[in-house]
Amino acid sequence: NITQAELIEALLSDGTVDLEIQSMATQPLNLTVEIPKASKDGQTFVHNGSIGASDGVNPATLVTNRSLYGYSINFTGDNGTLSNRIRLLIYAQVPTDASPFSIAQGTQIVGLKFKLNNLRPHYARGKIKSQTVNFAQDTLDIKALRIVKSGTLDLQDLFMNLKVTNGVGVDLRVKIKELTGINSNSGAMVSLNHPIVGSIININRAINQQWSNPEYISTEQNIPFTTSNSNLISFVENIPDRIAMKAEFIINPQGPSAAGNDFIYGNSKSQIHLRVEAPLAFALNQVVLSDTISMNMEKLLGNKGVKSVGFVLWANNFFPLEAQAQMYFEDPSGQVLDSLLFQNTLQAAQINSNYESINPVVSEIAGALLEENIKNVKAATRIRFKIKLNTSGAPAHAQWKDSYFLDLKLRAKLKYSI
Numbered sequence: 001n002i003t004q005a006e007l008i009e010a011l012l013s014d015g016t017v018d019l020e021i022q023s024m025a026t027q028p029l030n031l032t033v034e035i036p037k038a039s040k041d042g043q044t045f046v047h048n049g050s051i052g053a054s055d056g057v058n059p060a061t062l063v064t065n066r067s068l069y070g071y072s073i074n075f076t077g078d079n080g081t082l083s084n085r086i087r088l089l090i091y092a093q094v095p096t097d098a099s100p101f102s103i104a105q106g107t108q109i110v111g112l113k114f115k116l117n118n119l120r121p122h123y124a125r126g127k128i129k130s131q132t133v134n135f136a137q138d139t140l141d142i143k144a145l146r147i148v149k150s151g152t153l154d155l156q157d158l159f160m161n162l163k164v165t166n167g168v169g170v171d172l173r174v175k176i177k178e179l180t181g182i183n184s185n186s187g188a189m190v191s192l193n194h195p196i197v198g199s200i201i202n203i204n205r206a207i208n209q210q211w212s213n214p215e216y217i218s219t220e221q222n223i224p225f226t227t228s229n230s231n232l233i234s235f236v237e238n239i240p241d242r243i244a245m246k247a248e249f250i251i252n253p254q255g256p257s258a259a260g261n262d263f264i265y266g267n268s269k270s271q272i273h274l275r276v277e278a279p280l281a282f283a284l285n286q287v288v289l290s291d292t293i294s295m296n297m298e299k300l301l302g303n304k305g306v307k308s309v310g311f312v313l314w315a316n317n318f319f320p321l322e323a324q325a326q327m328y329f330e331d332p333s334g335q336v337l338d339s340l341l342f343q344n345t346l347q348a349a350q351i352n353s354n355y356e357s358i359n360p361v362v363s364e365i366a367g368a369l370l371e372e373n374i375k376n377v378k379a380a381t382r383i384r385f386k387i388k389l390n391t392s393g394a395p396a397h398a399q400w401k402d403s404y405f406l407d408l409k410l411r412a413k414l415k416y417s418i
Contacts, residue, residue, distance in 0.1 A: 004129040006083035007075040008260045015068045015119035021090070022059035022111045023051045027098040031062070032091040033112065037074035045071060059111070068119065075126070083126055083260070088114060123210065125263045127256035128170050133249040140243040140274070158232050160225040162196070163273040166203045167218040169263030172270060173250040174201040181240030190238045194230040196223050202253075208263050216265055236276065247272065290386045297329065297380040305416040309369040315346045316407040318360035322348040324388040325365065329380035336384075338376040342367045349404075357404055 023029050031049050038045040051062040077085035092110045103109055166172045176199075179192040207217040225232045249270070256262050301309070313325060327340040342365040349357040369377065 004131055005124075005262075006127040006129075006256070006260070007124060008083055008126040009072065009074050009076075010119075010121040010124040011072045012068050012070065013120050013122035013266050016117045017066050017068055018113075018115040018117060019047065019062075019064050019066065020113040021049075021051055021062045022113075023062075023092070024054045024056075024059050024103065024107055024109055025092075025094070026056050026101045027053050027094055029110070030093045030095060031110075032093075034089045034091070035073070036087055036089060037076075038068070038071050038086070040071045068116075088112065120266060121264070122266045123215070123263065125169075125261060127260050128168075128252050128262040128264075130250070130252045130255055133251065135245065135247045135249075138245045138247070140245070141241065158227060158236055159277045160230075160232055160236075161273075161275045161277070162223040162225065163220055163275065164201055164203055164223075165218050165220045165269070165271050165273065167206050167216065167265070167268040168251075168270055169205045169208055169216070169261070169268075170252040170256075171205050171254060172203045173253045174203065174272075175199070175248040175250075176201070176272075177246040177248065178244070180244045181235050181238050182242040182244060183238050184241050188238050190231070190235045190240070192225070192230060192232070192235050194223075194225055205262075206268070208261070216263075216268070218269075243274070245272070290384060292330070292382045292384045294381065295383045298378050301374050301378055306374060306414055307371050307417050308415045309374065310366065310413040310415070311340065311342075311368065312364055312366050312411045312413075313342060313346070314362070314364050314409040314411065316360050316362050316405075317346060318349045318357050318404045319406050320348050320351050320355060320357050320404075321406075322346060322390050326386045326388075327367075328384040328386065329377040330382050330384055331379050332381050337380050338369075338373050340367045340369060340373075356401070360405070 019033055021031055021033070029051050031051055033047040033049075035045040045066075045068075047064065047066055049062060049064065052060045054060045073086065075084055075086060076082050078087060090110060090112045162176075164172075164174050176197055179197060181190045181192070183189070201221050201223070203221050204219045206219055209215060209217065227233055252262065311327075323346040325342045325346070329337045329339065331337055344363070344365040346365060347361045347363040349361050350359040352358050
């Protein structure tokens with residue numbers, strides 16, 4: 001979003017130049033187009049070509065295109081004190097075997113039009129002017145949390161770090177105006193309270209070390225959010241699937257570098273990162289997860305001899321988590337046609353006094369669709385699963401480890417009448 005800059009130099013990683021040369025000479029011409037302050041591998045940009053003869057009324061035209069990949073361009077003009085300037089030179093020569101010709105007084109013999117296309121700098125340096133960029137409503141979607149339809153999450157502790165990174169060679173001033181967590185299912189919104197919200201963050205320019213590896217070093221500011229300096233726990237326990245942010249960036253708030261040493265690389269970025277670290281010790285209370293799968297029930301149950309369908313959900317559970325399961329059969333419009341509730345509960349793993357799982361537990365829960373249910377669900381095209389979760393021993397905070405697992409198998413048995 002940098003829109004105002006006085007370029008001094010740039011090294012291009014992409015882009016082309018279109019050249020259109022016109023000649024009113026009635027003899028062919030040999031042409032050379034040069035950009036004196038554009039070079040690649042030590043060689044100045046030069047394009048050689050030839051153009052046919054004009055008929056004396058309409059100009060002869062030569063159109064060509066050249067890549068500028070890898071070219072270094074100096075934009076300081078002829079005297080080296082300007083910016084955003086580029087000089088093009090065109091040389092036209094009459095071949096030695098050409099016939100003499102005359103041109104009416106005031107006629108332009110040779111003309112040049114050029115156009116720069118899709119220039120992308122690998123590196124650029126100059127003076128970047130002060131400017132403000134507002135993010136009125138930038139939203140981060142956390143799609144994984146959208147399957148949580150209801151219930152509460154009780155956290156033992158929490159830490160969040162907001163990191164602002166500056167990868168551009170200008171000073172940066174950032175003002176976080178608002179951070180709001182939105183639970184789309186409940187409509188609940190919780191704004192994050194912290195001394196930094198509404199305050200100014202000043203970040204120094206990145207460090208340029210061109211021709212080294214890496215070519216620049218980003219600067220950054222880290223702002224910690226803890227349970228003692230913010231309402232972080234209530235913010236996260238709202239289970240937000242969207243985080244809305246309002247922010248203001250002021251680029252070069254003190255003005256451009258007098259020496260023209262503001263810089264940017266093609267991969268330079270200034271970013272805001274939110275990182276949440278939660279000790280995996282928390283309690284779930286009546287948290288409902290919901291998801292759907294496509295299923296053609298007419299194809300499955302179209303045989304009139306089907307009298308009932310039995311389902312068995314088998315689980316080998318090493319999580320300190322017990323669950324109840326229910327299936328909803330829905331038509332294409334989302335209308336619920338019937339449902340199946342598994343009466344029993346998937347049992348949680350055995351835990352010790354520290355609420356750590358020590359042994360997995362195998363359990364099976366069963367449910368069935370009877371003949372009258374089958375009539376209802378034949379028009380179903382999808383099945384919605386709802387799983388209600390509770391931490392074993394809630395409201396105690398159970399420990400969660402990466403060695404925990406939950407193996408599930410679903411079996412179905414159809415009863416036919418022959």
